[in-house]
Amino acid sequence: MSGELGRALRGWRDRTTPESAGVPSGGVRRAAGLRREELAQLAGLSVDYVVRLEQGRAVSPSPQVLSALARALRLSPAECEHLYVLAGQAVPGPERISQQIPAGVRRLLDQLDGAALTVCDAAWNIILMNPLAAALVGDLSATRGRERNIAWREFTGMPSRMQCTDEQNRVFRAALVTDLRAAAARYAADTGLRSLITDLRGSDPDFRRLWESGVVGVHESGGKTVRHPEVGTFGVDCDVLMAPGSDVRIVAYTAPAGSDAADRLKLLTVIGTQSLSAGA
Helix, strand or coil: CHHHHHEEEEEEEHHHHHHHCCCCCCCCCCCCCCCHHHHHHCCCCCHHHHHHHHCCCCCCCCHHHHHHHHHHHHCCHHHHHHHHHCCCCEEEEEEECCCCCEEEHHHHHHCCCEEEEECCCCCEEEEEEHHHHHHCCCCCCCHHHHHEHHHHHHHHCCCCCCCCCHHHHHHHHHHHHHHHHHHHHHHCCCHHHHHHHHHHHHHHHHHHHHHHHHHCCCCCEEEEEEECCCCCCEEEEEEEEECCCCCCEEEEEEECCCCCHHHHHHHHHHHHHHHHHHHH
C-alpha cells in the first residue's frame, strides 16, 4: 500500500495551508499547500524521508512517524485511522496512549500568542512545541525516543534551561510519578509506557523510591528561572493544564504583561519565528 500512502500524504499536504499549520507563508509559492521541507520541519523528519514516503519508497513507517505526520497535517480522527491502515500499522486503541490533539485544543493553542507551550501525552512524551517554547527551552524537534519524554529528562538529569527550587522539584517529581501511575492503570496494553516505567525504576533511585512509596502529587502553579544563552536569565510562571476530554497536558510558560520577562519572551517570539523560517 506504499503507493496509496504516498498519494494520500501528497493530497493532505497540498490541502494544508501554511497559515493553518502555523508556518510563515512568506515568499513566492507555486501551490497553496505545505512544501515538503515545511512538513518535514513540523513532523520532525528529514526531507529525504518525506520524499521517500510520498514516492512509495519508504516502507513500514513507525507509529511514532505516523503520529507526527497526522499532527503536522491536522488530520481528523477518521483520516488518522486511514493513515495507519495505509501504512500497515495497528490503529491506536483505547488501551494505548494517543498523541492526537483535539481540534478545539489545537485552535486554542494557535491563538495563544505570547505563551510558550509544550504539549505532552499521558506518558509525558512531547507531542509538539510552539516556536516560542522551542526558542525558550530549546528546540527538541530533532530528538527521538526517550529524549522527548519529560519524565525521562527530569529523572535522568538531562540538561535543561529551566531552574527551580528544591521544593518545586520535589512537587513536580511527585506529580510526574502520579501521572505515570495513573496512565499505567488506564493504558495497560501500552508497551512503550511499561518500558519507560521499568527503565526509570531501574535507572533512578529517586523515581524508584517515589514509585514504591505510592506518593500522590498534583501539579502546582509556580515560577521557574530560565537561563537562556541569547536573552539572559529571567523568571517565568509555569502552569500545567489538562485538555478536557483527553489526556493531553499543556505546559505553559508566561510572564506578567509589561514585565522584563514579558519583553524577553517577545524577543524570543522573533527568534523562534526566524529559526522556523530558516529551518523550512
